[in-house]
Amino acid sequence: MQADEDLRARLIRVGGELIERGGPSAASLREIARSAGVSHGAPRRYFPTHLELLSAIARDGFTHLTAQVSAALVEAPGDPRARLATLARVYLDFAAAHRGRYELMFRHDLLESGHLGLRDVSLPLFQLLTDLVARIRPEPEPPARVVAGALWASLHGIAQLWYWGSLPLATGATDPAALLDATLTAHLGRTA
Structure with missing residues (x-):
């Protein structure tokens, strides 16, 4: 065995x-x-099936991303916004360091297939993001889950557009983290 x-x-x-x-x-x-x-x-x-092997590789990617986020949050300050910024930086760093795996992890056909409970390992990260958003902005509208979804979509867009070279060209930024403060402000408002 x-x-x-x-x-x-x-x-x-x-x-x-x-x-x-x-x-x-x-x-x-x-x-x-x-x-x-x-x-x-x-x-x-x-x-x-090939799909099942790809699902296992994607699951492994989510496991590694979750471990990296968890390790970084142990060291992060207790302020929810700072913790969310840490999560976002780890997410962008993972996307940059593991391009192929990152792309695979978010393939709709794998997530929809249900193989190996892939959603079960992907959703806890989103829940953590949602919980941090709820602590930062307790207003009920729009719901924290919706704001977290918009924030996640922005992070995913930064990761993809940075890799394709579009964001450095359009913004002149030399690091995707430079866009992080603007992204957090756009979704969560300015810090007090």
Whole structure:
């Protein structure tokens, strides 16, 4: 059983590495098997479909992002806005450092598939974001969940547009974090 778990973990790791280098399209079942040093049919013992293996890699990405956010929040000040800014910085840093995996993690087909409870590992981060927004702006309208969704969409947009080169070109910014204060102010208002 240990060898099976080791191979399963290796397939996820190797698949993630391929995605990091070449994006989600670089991680076919055959290429993952070849890179892991196993027969092309071996991944199907653990992942009957390519979608299930991609879901496992995405789940692994959410697990790592959550761990990074949790570790950063341990060190963050107790002020909810500062904690939210920390969460946002970690999110943007993760997106920049793990482009392929980040892209994979938010693929609608994977989230909708229900494989490996992918939503179960993605939603706690959103809930944390929502809880921080609710502590910063306790007004009931618009609801914290809606504001958190708009803020998340902005962070996701910054991550994507920065990677594509559009934001540096349009804004002259040299770091995506430069846009973070403006984003937080736009969604949460100015600090007191």
